[in-house]
Amino acid sequence: MANLRKKLPPLTALTAFEAAARLSSFTRAATELGVTQAAVSRQIHLLEEDFGFPLFRRLHRKIELTEKGKLLSAAAGDAFSLIADTVADLRSDGPDDELAISATISFSHFWLLPRIAAFSRAHPEIKLRIITQDARTSIEASDVDLAIRYGTGTWSDGQAELLFEDEVFPICSADYLLTADPIRTPQDLVGHPLITSDIDDPTWTGWDEWLAAFSVKAPKKARGLRCSFYTEAIYAAMNGQGIALGWNRLVADLIQQTRLVRLTEASIRTRAAYFVVVPARKPKKESGRLFIEWLREVSAIS
The missing domain is CATH 3.40.190.10 (Periplasmic binding protein-like II)
Incomplete structure (x- = not known):
């Protein structure tokens, strides 16, 4: 490593050179690096002194790489790109990865x-x-x-x-509760629109299972809204379209915010x-x- 450092010019000078060569401008390189144009010019001058030959041709309002400057620019660009890619790979393996x-x-x-x-x-x-x-x-x-x-x-x-x-119990909106017939027992639910969702999961609790737990037979032709997803059923209940089954962990915040109301203390534990x-x-x-x-x-x- 010590021998390698002796062979390489200062990293600060190489960084300034790589930016100036890539951008074809000392001024733009200074802006990218967050330093002054004079600082970039000084670093490149030190680099040229170290090599013993010019890396740029200073023309009127522009700079051009010399042939040797082009060789160094290609090598420096490849080296910095390799370092950047390696750092990105290392960071992607760390705790801040997605x-x-x-x-x-x-x-x-x-x-x-x-x-x-x-x-x-x-x-x-x-x-x-x-x-x-x-x-x-x-x-x-x-x-x-x-x-x-x-x-x-x-x-x-x-x-x-x-x-x-979790546990499951009936829920509805406060507005629905104000206009609906009184609900005191699970049997009272039968006359109301019961909102259902098409969940393809045998462990999911539906109205048939919930009512049966209280010896209540679910109506054969329920008049409630049928939804594809449970999320839709909850929103339908919040909008006063009937009564849905609420999973306590999922609807507790909505009940606390009074966007939903728990209708009865009757509940059953979920099978999953x-x-x-x-x-x-x-x-x-x-x-x-x-x-x-x-x-x-x-x-x-x-």
């Missing part, structure tokens, strides 16, 4: 996004990418670093850690739970470990 998190639309919308700003404030160096999708894809075969899933916790593409279980899943065979990122720690802390209090 962390890709997959979550269902409803979990992302109602639980994760309202809370995630706290994580970003605690770890501003970590870039987050939130991928919202209800269709479950393999995290081993994708660029997802971790997934938050609702289910039983047994997935072949990753290792699952329980975040929290929320888990954070990490790929079994992918390298673990430090940013992922920090995010999971944060999830544990927040899950314990909200």
Whole structure:
């Protein structure tokens, strides 16, 4: 290393030369480097003295590289580009690399996004990418670093850690409650429009299962709105279109904000739970470990 330093000219002078050669201007090089034009000119003059020959031809209002200057410019440009690429690769492996998190639309919308700003404030160096999708894809075969899933916790593409279980109860808007017939028991729900969602998950709790838990038979022809996604069902309830089933963890904030009302103390525990899943065979990122720690802390209090 000592011999290498003796062979190389000063790095400051090389940096000034590379910028001036690339931009064909001492003035523009000075602007890019944040120094004066005189400082750039002085560094290049020192470099030329060290070599013993000129690197630029100073013409009227412009500069041109000499033949030897062109050789040095090509070598310096390649060297600086290699260093820049290597630094970028090293940084991409660090904790400030983008962390890709997959979550269902409803979990992302109602639980994760309202809370995630706290994580970003605690770890501003970590870039987050939130991928919202209800269709479950393999995290081993994708660029997802971790997934938050609702289910039983047994997935072949990753290792699952329980975040929290949940309970389900009927919800509606305050406006709907003011105009609707009184609702005191689960049986009273049958005469109201019951909002449903087409969730392709056998562990998801629907109206039939919820009412059956209280020995109430669901109407054969429900007159409530049918939605493709659970998120739509919640918004329909907030807009007074009927009664939906609320997952406590997902709607607790909306109830606290009085955008939704819990109709009864009657509730049932869900058959599944929320888990954070990490790929079994992918390298673990430090940013992922920090995010999971944060999830544990927040899950314990909200």
